[in-house]
Amino acid sequence: MNEFSCPSCGAAVNFVSKASVFMVCPYCRSMLVRQDVNVENIGKMAETLDENTTPLQLGTEGVYMDKRFALAGRVRLAWSDGSWDEWYAWFNDGSHGWLAQAQGFYMVSFQVPNVNLPEPSTLIVGNRIDLEVGFDGRSYRVDDIKKTTCVVAEGELPFKAPKGRNGISVDLGGPDDAFACIEYSEDGTRFFEGRYMEFDELKLSFMRILDGW
């Protein structure tokens, strides 16, 4: 059951991903949380997305590792030196992941459950950490540690993302463009693994029209 009507404005809203639990109503900007059979309105998302120069938008499609994906939601995270967007992407094989765009780089990653993660206080930028992931485990370099706040969200998301949701985001890098991220937040610690991607590799379509480009 993915179709609901918005409890605030009555518009038909549709969760495209089964994993989504949160949505911003595209018509009235109410923040909706999916319960078992209905949705609960937890308030209005007051902030609007101050449009930047990104070519990404809800509905943009692309390819990662021969799997097609579409962007279903976005959360903008602010830190002391700016902000970046995390796009919630759902894939045609039923999986879902994230496409992050920051400082002109694109990173695609997927959550990997059940990984023992270090405390954020033990991490130092430039140091290497070994994680028990995959067959032999993997070694990553700590690239940056950022205190984040959710400023605004749109579309659907797999977690509740009201404004002010705080967290710590740690970017990790490895050889061959490997990318990983640890996210420490109020409702737990999560680990994501993936790759840095070139724009051309993502074969994006249904992009936003950028005037003048």
Next chain:
Amino acid sequence: MDGDPPSPEPQPEPPPVRRGLLREFTCPSCGGTVTIRAAGNSITAVCSSCDAIIDVTDENFRILSKAKMQRRTEPLIPLGSRGILFGKTWEVIGYMERSDGSWEYLWQEYLLFNPYHGFRWLINDHGHWNFTTMIKDDISVVLPVYEGRTYDKYLAGGARVCYVLGEFYWRVKDGDEVSVKDFIHPPYLLSYEKSEDEEIWSHSVYMEPSEILRAFPSVEELPAREGVAPNQMSLLGKAYPGVMRVFLLTLAALVAIEIVIRFTSRNEVAWSGTVHYDSHEPNKTVLTPKFELKRYMADVVIEMSAPVDNSWLESEIALVNADNDNTVHVTSGVEYYHGVDGGESWSEGSNQRKIFLSSVPAGNYYLAVDTAADARIPAADYTVRVIRDVVPLSNFMLAVLAVSAFPLITWWRRRAFEVKRWSNSDFSPYANTSSDHDD
């Protein structure tokens, strides 16, 4: 990876800048208009009228620095210019002048932006240009090999920001300092920059000034290059492997030809005998019996050997073709002197002499020999040998010398270029061999 040198085809004109994505705000310091070209990405922007560095992420456009910077140079490529590099359009959004620790050595960096592809840099270091891409790859674990190329350490030093203009995706500060390490594999350069809270690797490819001019048609002229850049390719450097390959192949061919010639040449003695000289008959011409020179056309060596001892002997030898009386005249002399002078023994000359005649036709020949000698020699018998179809080593040596000339010059000039390239490095492989320091 857009690391390949660009094609020389004429580039299409970059699309004109439209106002669509531009954001403008009023400088909180001087009231001038500040333009933002990469909204959402840019963190800091510099007011072009008053040099204030402004926090763009702050709603009130907080001023981070108000100090008037010491303006050094105007950007050669103005902010807002668009150019096509490696098939993509890039817009100049930031400009930064940096120096090494000395504050004397300056270079200029242009921040390029494309909303789809992110950021790149164009760096102008004394007329030399690099197109630079930041890499997130953890390459410190694979160095010195990156993408199949082996890099040499070139430089370890520092860089500090002297002057900024435009907008940046980080919190730029006048006076920002980083330590730098450069590794080269011309035309590529890997650069490592470390600051207190960041480590950045970047990958650069050397660009000819003509490529910059072609990419930015509005730029009319660029300064001349000074010296040799760390990752500059010389035309000679590009041609060098080819020249060496051709050289080695030619050398191999020459050796093969020489071996064939040596195996097939007869090198046979056509005539050998004794010529008698008597001082009582000074004008007597000795005629040898006839002998045959075989093979259609071949070289001949006339060898003489006389028992001279602190004396000399000279022969006028005519090689006469008995069939048609065609004659080749040769004068061949030997002299040998030795003695002891001031306790040291010395000697000069030799009692042997070889005369080489090239391309002598086949036929029946004889020698007519007139001899003259030192008064100390009353009479002597000396040996004369006519050797047919000889292969002189000098032919081979001359050929080797001839084909070596160009590769040698190429090698030498390439080496001179490399010495120059490494003259600014603390890690020069030529450091001990080059005595002249050109400062």
